[in-house]
Amino acid sequence: MNNDDIDAVDSLISQAKEFGAAQLFALPDASIVDLATGYIPLLVNFTFEDKAAKGLRRLTDQAEPEPAVYFSALEMVRDHPTVVLTGETGSGKTTFAKHLAFSLAQGGFAPRAIPRNDLCAVHDEHWTLEGVVPLYLTVEPSKTFEELLASSNDVSFHADRGLLLILDGIEAAGDAGRQLLADALACQSRHPAVKLLALGEVSVVKGWALPAGYVRYDLLPLLKSQRRETAARLAGLDLGATGVALGNAAANPAQFLMAMHGGDAGDSAEAITDSWLAKISGDAQTSELFCGLAFDALTAEVDDPTIMPITRVRQLLAAVHLISKPADLAVEHFRKNPGLWAPVMTSLAARLSGTTAASALVEALIDGEGDAVLRGALLAADMVTAAGPLRDRIAEHLLAIVSDGALSAPEREMAGRRLSLWGDPRDLDALADVAGGEFTFGSDSHPNSAPPHPVTVDAFRIGVYPVTNGAYGAFVRDTNRLWRSPDGFSDDRRNAPATDLTWHDTRAFCDWLTHRWRAQGRISEDEFVRLPMEPEWERAARGGQRDMGADVLSYPWGHTWMDDAANSEEAGFNTTCTVGLFPKGRSPYGCYDMVGQVWEWCTTLWGDDMATPDFKYPYSNDGREALDAAPSIRRVLRGGCFSSGELKACCTYRGSLEPDGFWRGNGFRIVVSR
Structure with a gap:
């Protein structure tokens, strides 16, 4: 390795070390927690049983299924040369990626015991690879893989030096996302010492047919045990005694932090948002200002990454902003960018539930034709529960999604599950x-x-x-x-x-x-x-x-x-x-x-x-x-x-x-x- 390469590697390590001091979140007492201190290990939807069953192993008669024990995101990166991790907004994708880069720059990971489910299964998490240098890149719209590499001082790849190439926010590539991943895979194939990690928004990436060679896992919500341990370690809070942040909605990492800060039980994203907003704003006028800024940031009318930098927070506040706006405004943004705006629509519908405005929102979602209407119907299915003509119209769209193979496979599965709840009209015994x-x-x-x-x-x-x-x-x-x-x-x-x-x-x-x-x-x-x-x-x-x-x-x-x-x-x-x-x-x-x-x-x-x-x-x-x-x-x-x-x-x-x-x-x- 020549001097230029050594300097480039040192530069990468120096940049990654800076991630550790980045502000991650604020505690209820307003003190700030940095990434190095506040990181919570994340699990993925792959279990110890899944790994064992790859070869179809024997199970004894009358044996009861074992509770699921999950692998961590770190272990998936360790075990696969090319992996895609997906999660919803606020699931901790970027935090995981930056903490991984920071830890590698610090020299690696010491084994640590982490919970694998809420039934007391705890196993050590190990990183067994030595000398891996992190290269963290944020994907930008319209930039090719080669251009992203060039922006990092065109780091050379050497078979004798391990490198972890991290592509964060791959959903930003849009329609070019699959080509971006294919180009990254081709680069990795030419350089066996390179490992490749891509992270993206599940609502977008789930619709991509990944190039052969990638494995994909979804990040799981936080366990209650993880939330209790984090609150006790960082804030000295006993969540079990207070009931704060243990509800299902607080399993999303971003919403967990909001719930802990606002002192909310975490039963719904809307209650979490209201409690958090009341605490940070202090009055209705300031709350309205925050919600408007979040909406503008989400629509890219305000291009300032320091304004409500967490996308999940922007989405929840944008929903509050839209309560008093015409339904067509929300639907217009959803149809332009369904992945980004679906959580906004879901939160807005929850806030409008039981009102005439909720019906207007559903009608606007299923009005028209094409994939946009099918996606609208899929979203509207969560907003309508009572049987009737409106639900029947939605069900017809859901059946078309399933039967015609429309939209992405994960979206078809969502439609299929809803049909199961309402009564699948197909002859499944045919x-x-x-x-x-x-x-x-x-x-x-x-x-x-x-x-x-x-x-x-x-x-x-x-x-x-x-x-x-x-x-x-x-x-x-x-x-x-x-x-x-x-x-x-x-x-x-x-x-x-x-x-x-x-x-x-x-x-x-x-x-x-x-x-x-x-x-x-x-x-x-x-x-x-x-x-x-x-x-x-x-x-x-x-x-x-x-x-x-x-x-x-x-x-x-x-x-x-x-x-x-x-x-x-x-x-x-x-x-x-x-x-x-x-x-x-x-x-x-x-x-x-x-x-x-x-x-x-x-x-x-x-x-x-x-x-x-x-x-x-x-x-x-x-x-x-x-x-x-x-x-x-x-x-x-x-x-x-x-x-x-x-x-x-x-x-x-x-x-x-x-x-x-x-x-x-x-x-x-x-x-x-x-």
């Missing part, structure tokens, strides 16, 4: 007709799936969707069967796949549904419901697609991976979602979610070795469809799940699990045959 005949089965893309060979199946019908929580829940209520799913009976998850099911659970459901559908006349007396045999599952998934060689995978939609076609690892949900959200990924026979979403049980036997099947291909009548095999014999799972990448979320990859095993990524779909 069956698809699958033609019998010979087709290509298997692939050389993985040894356990080889060789590709012809197999003949009889005609059958198969579920258009995986079996949902609503359907399986009816079975559980009728039979009192044990079900280990933590959210199986959640009202907003009735149209999501049923999970945490053993192979025996799924077969019991099939027997129950056979009798139920015969009684209803839905199937004939000589038909029955069962799990698919492995060739039937693959036939329904790939149709008549031919094998294209070991390097070409088969997906329900063709031989090329397609963004936004499956709830896979690339989608970033890291959990199940409403069924049917990915119509681009329908199989040739019209089946949804055949890959990604949940691993689906088949009747077919695998063997007792997780790595290598005893029942190899070619498929034959060799006892592999025996239903009375020993409990140690694993059954085949197909399709991958929400944490599977494109190599597993395909038509030919084979998974397996003991019949007494279960996991939140395992589900099933039914077959009807004679």
Whole structure:
């Protein structure tokens, strides 16, 4: 490394060290806390169980699900070369990024114990990488990745020197955001010693199809234990005794600080705002001035970053400002920048609840056509609860979002959850007709799936969707069967796949549904419901697609991976979602979610070795469809799940699990045959 490079690195370290002294927030006694002192470790939506289940591990019969234990944001940066962290405004993205840069400049992190859930799970957080230099960049509109680098004195990249490149505020790139990330990834690929961290507003970034190579996690709200510890450490406050800042709305870091400062319980963002505003302003006229300034700053009419610098605070105060303004003004700003203004609209609606102005706001949101109206309907769905013509109009838009694959996948999931609450009108028990005949089965893309060979199946019908929580829940209520799913009976998850099911659970459901559908006349007396045999599952998934060689995978939609076609690892949900959200990924026979979403049980036997099947291909009548095999014999799972990448979320990859095993990524779909 030459002298210029040494000077550049020293400059980066010096800049990062300055972050530690930055003012972070004010305590109730008006004293100021800096970033080095006030930082709260953040968690992400990835659990210890998720990591263990990447390989589909065994779970013993009757075992209860363990409470979720979450990884920290720091650990995700440590463990991945390229990671995107997203969160809502006020979630602590920039604070995390600057504290990370500051700590690296100080020489790294000492191990520290941090809470992983509110059930007393505490694990040490470790940073195991030595000598990493931070390069913190704030993304600016219209600037390319190369221009951002140039603005940092064009730091050279060296394979012998670790560098963490931090791109904060990637939502500012707008439509060029994906290209910005692609260019950053290309740079990282050329320089293996470089790690890449990008942070962005979830309402914007969730709609981007990230370039292959990134992993994305969402920052979680603050735990109550984190809030109690922070208040005691920094302000000597006992939140448990006072009840301050422990409400759900105070889980947002920015709102937590406001609630603690204003002495509010934190049950709603509006109550937090009012308490905080009353304390800092002192009178109504000053409060009105603050709210007007926040509105102007949010609309960029006042370009002064020192005015209410926290975006979440600006949004909450802008909502107060808009109470007395025409509904069209708020909707105009929302349609120009939905990600920035959605929290404003939500807060405004809460303040207008029960008034004629609230109805006017909803009407303005759903008036018109196109994606802007669909987004307006999605937002309006949170504002209207009572059944009636207005809610029916909103529901029609929500159904279009889900059925047509409109908007981004996370927005479709929001629409799906609302439809679940109101009553999803789709026939989620629908069956698809699958033609019998010979087709290509298997692939050389993985040894356990080889060789590709012809197999003949009889005609059958198969579920258009995986079996949902609503359907399986009816079975559980009728039979009192044990079900280990933590959210199986959640009202907003009735149209999501049923999970945490053993192979025996799924077969019991099939027997129950056979009798139920015969009684209803839905199937004939000589038909029955069962799990698919492995060739039937693959036939329904790939149709008549031919094998294209070991390097070409088969997906329900063709031989090329397609963004936004499956709830896979690339989608970033890291959990199940409403069924049917990915119509681009329908199989040739019209089946949804055949890959990604949940691993689906088949009747077919695998063997007792997780790595290598005893029942190899070619498929034959060799006892592999025996239903009375020993409990140690694993059954085949197909399709991958929400944490599977494109190599597993395909038509030919084979998974397996003991019949007494279960996991939140395992589900099933039914077959009807004679």
